[in-house]
Amino acid sequence: MDPIREIMRVLPFPSGALGWRLDKTFVRWLGFSPMSGKFAKQAGIKDESQALLLEMKGRKSGKKRTVALTYFNIAGRMLVVGSKGGAPDDPVWVKNLRADPKATIYVKRRKADVTARISEGNERAMLWGQLAEQAPTYAHFQKQISREIPLVIFE
Numbered sequence: 001m002d003p004i005r006e007i008m009r010v011l012p013f014p015s016g017a018l019g020w021r022l023d024k025t026f027v028r029w030l031g032f033s034p035m036s037g038k039f040a041k042q043a044g045i046k047d048e049s050q051a052l053l054l055e056m057k058g059r060k061s062g063k064k065r066t067v068a069l070t071y072f073n074i075a076g077r078m079l080v081v082g083s084k085g086g087a088p089d090d091p092v093w094v095k096n097l098r099a100d101p102k103a104t105i106y107v108k109r110r111k112a113d114v115t116a117r118i119s120e121g122n123e124r125a126m127l128w129g130q131l132a133e134q135a136p137t138y139a140h141f142q143k144q145i146s147r148e149i150p151l152v153i154f155e
Contacts, residue, residue, distance in 0.1 A: 027053040027068040031108040053106040054080070056116075059099035067093045071107070074130045078107075079119070081131065082150035086141035094118075094150050105154060114154040127151050 027033045033051030050071050058065045069080045082094035097103060097116040105112050119127055128151065132139040142149050 023068050024053055024066055027051050028106050029109065033068045033070070052080070054093060054103055055105070056093065056096045056103040057100050059096045065093065065096060067091075069093075072131060072134060074127050074134075077119075077127065077153050079127065079131075079151050079153045081135075081138055082152060083138055083141045086144045088145055088147060090147070090150060094152060097152060103154070112154075116152050116154055119151040119153050124148075124151055 023033050031051075050073075051068055052071045053066060053068050055064055055066045057063070071078055071080050082091050084091040098118070101116040103114050103116055105114055131151070138149065
């Protein structure tokens with residue numbers, strides 16, 4: 001285990017705006033997310049280490065927006081889940097990607113320009129089934145809300 005990760009498991013991590021800013025820095029430069037790791041552990045996700053930093057253009061402001069997210073590799077696709085913790089509407093980052101799917105991701109300190117797309121139909125059903133096995137919390141969120149939780153695939 002990486003010594004920095006081991007230290008982060010023991011030390012308390014700040015919450016709020018400071019915590020989210022620090023989290024983005026960790027993902028970008030160290031390749032892991034303390035905040036996503038906490039969520040993953042609570043949600044029963046088996047591999048809590050898979051975090052990426054997503055940079056996209058804000059749909060209203062046109063300014064660069066960033067968010068750290070847990071990602072999954074399922075059926076040869078890299079995807080993130082727009083659950084927003086089971087909220088009734090999509091997260092802002094999903095809305096931004098719907099408006100402009102061009103984005104940049106940082107995974108394990110590597111930068112990649114990507115195009116995002118929302119999975120639909122049979123592909124989504126297959127991916128959702130495998131995701132629900134890896135992270136049952138998302139299936140629980142889906143049962144609580146009427147919107148279909150988006151699965152965003154990066155290509």
